[in-house]
């Protein structure tokens with residue numbers, strides 16, 4: 106079992122924070138993993154507990170209810186949740202949405218939403234993807250038409266994390282389809298709006314505990330002050346500004362998860378026997394695990410660099426994109442190699458390694474596919 110997340114940049118306070126999350130994971134997240142997968146969503150109680158522990162938006166300024174942590178606190182939380190193997194709690198979305206509001210919102214929007222998002226009392230979604238477009242964000246068809254002191258939103262979104270539980274959603278919509286990326290705006294929509302409808306929770310091959318859903322906006326009228334930042338046409342810029350943090354978060358989660366896969370595999374191969382010896386006594390097992398350990402260590406060094414830049418305020422989009430595609434691909438390889446060492450048990454959902462294998466697959470798809478990340482990096486060469 107690895108120690109809770111530790112790195113040269115971590116103060117004693119961060120080490121204690123990591124310890125507290127590790128305890129919470131052991132006592133609460135891990136035992137609830139299967140139940141949440143069965144019911145296709147986590148519970149509100151879980152969100153409140155995570156909020157109480159400071160796992161959601163720990164870097165929020167005190168004036169908005171935060172405890173004044175840094176991005177390093179957020180990094181520790183993502184890594185530890187990845188390590189827990191429980192993927193039901195989509196709290197990364199509250200983190201992302203909180204930062205959209207903190208960095209792009211009006212003062213009234215910050216006051217209205219941030220304290221609840223941090224406490225886990227408000228569950229957020231971000232709705233970019235549509236049935237007809239995902240990678241090509243400029244192709245969104247959801248529209249927001251200004252009518253007097255309101256905007257009327259129409260459109261459909263799909264694959265939206267926290268879709269069943271969310272209380273509010275940031276919606277990507279076109280306010281002026283003739284202007285390309287400059288015609289995109291973001292809106293904060295409360296889900297008790299009569300024009301908002303949740304679709305079904307989608308059946309996925311992994312991360313079953315996350316309530317990924319469709320959502321529909323049918324003449325959904327919102328007050329003009331629900332426009333994020335209060336200015337039309339800023340949506341694409343706002344998205345581009347914040348996406349590096351989402352990508353860094355996915356890389357950290359991936360690194361935590363692959364470390365757990367490695368740890369649980371080392372434990373297993375010491376116990377399991379074949380041909381009169383422990384599986385670890387086969388040279389092949391030790392070679393595979395030596396490779397895995399090197400990959401985990403390199404991923405860790407990469408993500409440590411990302412966190413350091415995040416804390417310094419120098420995290421650039423190229424580094425975040427590289428970390429997203431590179432570390433999630435290493436996660437896929439590591440979990441696959443580890444699963445093999447479990448033999449048939451590795452294919453049984455009863456075993457966490459099997460669930461980690463299925464969960465890992467989507468990491469290369471969401472948050473911008475890995476092909477799009479390569480495109481973003483390649484363009485800057």
Ligand SMILES: Cc1cc2nc3c(=O)[nH]c(=O)nc-3n(C[C@H](O)[C@H](O)[C@H](O)COP(=O)(O)OP(=O)(O)OC[C@H]3O[C@@H](n4cnc5c(N)ncnc54)[C@H](O)[C@@H]3O)c2cc1C
Pocket residue numbers: 230231232233234237238239240241263264265266267309312317467470471472473474475476477480
């Ligand atoms: C579990 C899950 C949770 C998600 N959560 C959210 C969420 O909370 N909010 C949200 O808005 N979305 C969410 N998504 C959607 C996700 O972000 C999209 O699925 C993703 O961006 C890809 O879009 P797409 O599915 O439309 O694929 P497409 O864009 O149709 O891509 C299909 C394939 O073509 C490739 N491709 C596309 N364009 C290029 C190009 N220019 N160069 C090379 N290859 C290209 C892609 O990489 C991919 O391999 C989630 C998805 C899943 C599965």
